[in-house]
Amino acid sequence: MNDKLLRVGTTYIPVTNVELSSEWYVNKLGAELSYKDEDKAILNFANQSIFLVKSNENQxxxxxxxxxxxxxxxxxxxxxxxxxxxxxxxxxxxxxxxxxxxxxxxxxxxxxxxxxxxxxxxxxxxxxxxxxxxxxx
Structure with missing residues (x-):
């Protein structure tokens, strides 16, 4: 069987404020914002897709x-x-x-x-x- 997992495509990171966090990742790390709503932001950087997901405090x-x-x-x-x-x-x-x-x-x-x-x-x-x-x- 030649089918196998080829790469990690997406990583999910918990954040308390999607707006502030997405701005931080764009401005501090050079991420590219491709989508954002109240509950999540999708960023592209480091050759993968990063989802910032709105989570509870202390996650x-x-x-x-x-x-x-x-x-x-x-x-x-x-x-x-x-x-x-x-x-x-x-x-x-x-x-x-x-x-x-x-x-x-x-x-x-x-x-x-x-x-x-x-x-x-x-x-x-x-x-x-x-x-x-x-x-x-």
Missing amino acids: SSNFYDINGVERFSLTFEVNGLSALKAIHKDFTEKEIRVGEIENRGHSGRNFVFYDLDSNKFDVWSELSPTFKEKYLK
């Missing part, structure tokens, strides 16, 4: 691991350490809540950032080999 896409450490549900990739440092600087200048650039003991470096609803995201300095092969020719 987030974060979770806690077995050791009680809050984790992110998404890691964005950039092309190399210099790109990671540039994006970290840009996010800091845009007053996005960011963590320090970290060495987590594997290849590359990472940092975390948060949106208006404290959804936690990761940025990694390494592009996947498949993405490089297909899209960076």
